[in-house]
Amino acid sequence: MADFFRYLMIGLGNGAIYAMIGLGLVVIYRASGLLNFSQGEITMFVTFIVWTLQDMGLPLVVAVAGGVLSGVVVGAVIQRIIVAPVGDPHQKPRAVVVVTIGLFLGINALAQVIWGTETRDMPALFGNGQLSLAGVAVGWQKLGALAVLGVEVALFAFAFKRTRVGLAMRAVASNAESAALVGVPVGRILMLGWGLAAALGAVAGTFTAPDRGMDSNLMLVMLVYAFAAITLGGFDSLVGAVVGGLIVGVATEVIPKYVDSLQTLPMVPAFVVIFGVLLVRPEGLFGAKKVTRV
Numbered sequence: 001m002a003d004f005f006r007y008l009m010i011g012l013g014n015g016a017i018y019a020m021i022g023l024g025l026v027v028i029y030r031a032s033g034l035l036n037f038s039q040g041e042i043t044m045f046v047t048f049i050v051w052t053l054q055d056m057g058l059p060l061v062v063a064v065a066g067g068v069l070s071g072v073v074v075g076a077v078i079q080r081i082i083v084a085p086v087g088d089p090h091q092k093p094r095a096v097v098v099v100t101i102g103l104f105l106g107i108n109a110l111a112q113v114i115w116g117t118e119t120r121d122m123p124a125l126f127g128n129g130q131l132s133l134a135g136v137a138v139g140w141q142k143l144g145a146l147a148v149l150g151v152e153v154a155l156f157a158f159a160f161k162r163t164r165v166g167l168a169m170r171a172v173a174s175n176a177e178s179a180a181l182v183g184v185p186v187g188r189i190l191m192l193g194w195g196l197a198a199a200l201g202a203v204a205g206t207f208t209a210p211d212r213g214m215d216s217n218l219m220l221v222m223l224v225y226a227f228a229a230i231t232l233g234g235f236d237s238l239v240g241a242v243v244g245g246l247i248v249g250v251a252t253e254v255i256p257k258y259v260d261s262l263q264t265l266p267m268v269p270a271f272v273v274i275f276g277v278l279l280v281r282p283e284g285l286f287g288a289k290k291v292t293r294v
Contacts, residue, residue, distance in 0.1 A: 004137045007254045013142025014225075015016070015249020017105035020204035021226035022233070022241035023152060024197035029036040029235045030173040034096055038103035042078070042198050044216060045107050046071040047205025048115050051122055051214050057252040060123055060206075066201035075198030075220025076191040078103065083194070084187065088176070111216045122209035145207045149242065152200065156238055169193060173236070221267065225252065228270040231277050243264030243285065248273060 021043060028036045054060050082099060083089075089096040126144035135249040161164035171179040172189045177279035180186045208222055229248045233240025252268040256262040262269070277284060 002134075002136050003257075004254070005134055006093045007141055007257050008137070009133070009136070010234040011250035011253030012246055013139070013145045013249070014253055015229075015246035016142075016145035017204050017207050017222065017245075018229045018249055019223060019242045019245025020152065020200055021151055022143075022229040022245050023156065023238060024200040025226060025230050026238055026241045027156075027169075027193050027197045027200070029230075031169055031190055032096075033041055033173070034089040034093065034100070035235070035266070036194075036197065037097065037100040038078075038107060039105050039197060039201065040219035040226070041107040041111075042071075042075065043201030043205045043222075044060070044201040044218045045111055045128065046074055046198055047122075047209055047214065047218060050202055050206050051120060051209065052115075053081060053124070058175075060125055064125065064202065064206050067206070068199045071198035071200075071202040072195035075196070079191045079194035080187075084190070108216050112133050112228035115216070117216065122206070122214045124210040125206055138155040141207065148203060148207075149245075152203070153238065153242055158187075158236070165189075165192065218223065224267060225249070226272045230284070231274045232284055234284030237284065237286035240284050240286030 021039065024039050025036060028039070035041050046067050049062075050063045050069045050113070053063035053066045058066070082103065083096060086092060086099050104119050121252070124141045126140040129140045131140060131143065132138075158166075160170060164245055166188050168179070168184045169183075169192070172186050176186050179189075204222075205218060209218060212218060212222075225248055229244035230241050231244070232247060233242070233244030248270055251273065252266055255269050256266045
């Protein structure tokens, strides 16, 4: 039982990171109806900025704050200079998706040019200490990831429901043309969505790098888990991203420990989740079901 509880807590900590990445994917999807396949590489890039700032001697908390601000700028610039000229993602979804795949490759190559291909060490934001819960040692880093995720969810829930910017983002996600007619600056809102997604990536990457090592392949596997999370929870649901991330984190950590054939294939549960949900309930557990007229 103690082993199960330890695996559960590790899975929840990992799931919190998947949920953070998933939140970034959902923010962009809600604003543009677009699945951003470059989200993982943007996350990796801004995490390298965090690593650079702390390597220069700044406290890690300050470096993360700098990475978050840099993420807002990086995401907004990418949307304005690279994505926006392609056209409206609602009208040209395939073209924009191809652009995000190109960004995936381009950002990865750019990171290798700037920082090289060697793996760097990133210190843990909450340290390497452990807390004893029910007789099981749980890392502060895992508990910290859950706490930070809770703060992010609270902030986004407040922003989307109580602020003019949040309401504008919801309006653009619902109908960009109608939103523009009533004075919503659609272009700026889309830039903000990409910026917020990149800022979330800076935090998610900071929690990922201490365990996986800081290099240009940091988020390749994590992005798959994040896609599984939002597929389960719903592409347009912030709550779904959180619930889906936690479920995927627990499933991919716990199941392989008790199924011998999956110990060398830990990603299988994530692919099973994606395949099963798309077959049974394509909109996910919390996603809005689209109704179309015949």
